[in-house]
Amino acid sequence: MGVCEICGRIGEVRDAVVEGAMVQVCSRCSKHGNVVFIPKPVALERKKEVESFEYIDVIVDNYSSLIKDGREKKGLNHEELAKAIAEKESVISQVEAGNMKPNFKLAKKLAVFLNIELIENVESSKEGYKNINFKDSSLTIGDLLKKE
Structure with missing residues (x-):
């Protein structure tokens, strides 16, 4: 849901190039420009590792x-x-x-x-390795050196 930047209608909008500018327009106003289809990124399924050795x-x-x-x-x-x-x-x-x-x-x-x-x-x-969340703000160098 969005607002058409040409007529102000609330509803489904799509991106279009109207007179050189990228704007969000409704289906009625899309005839005034060229509709741009931007493919949405597809999440790839990660394969799980079967082997625990290399x-x-x-x-x-x-x-x-x-x-x-x-x-x-x-x-x-x-x-x-x-x-x-x-x-x-x-x-x-x-x-x-x-x-x-x-x-x-x-x-x-x-x-x-x-x-x-x-x-x-x-x-x-690879069993000795453990997953570490590096985005954890409380992670210290000591946490990386611990052997468990």
């Missing part, structure tokens, strides 16, 4: 021994392996010693070149 990639725990064994099987030293995969020799030494964990890019390079499995796909549970 798969994530992680680097295996015994990466250093796998890399060392793979390098030795190919008969390479640190310098030759580093040149072959375009990395620094010190990085290869650190990774083999277990002092530095390789990032995924380096792990993939080493896995392909040495033909070993360094990355595994692990199932991770």
Whole structure:
């Protein structure tokens, strides 16, 4: 229900462009302009999540021994392996010693070149997560840090 901006009639109104201006008009006055149909937004139904877990990639725990064994099987030293995969020799030494964990890019390079499995796909549970209403004005940083 609304008021026609041309004749003042109370009733159903619709948007129309009359002489270049957008106005609300009744059905009788709509002939004086072009009626504009503005589609109303449709609420999309959200799908509920069925699974309570997801798969994530992680680097295996015994990466250093796998890399060392793979390098030795190919008969390479640190310098030759580093040149072959375009990395620094010190990085290869650190990774083999277990002092530095390789990032995924380096792990993939080493896995392909040495033909070993360094990355595994692990199932991770989402049950530990809880829904937090961030619009709640009483929410504190401590609330976010609590583990329940």
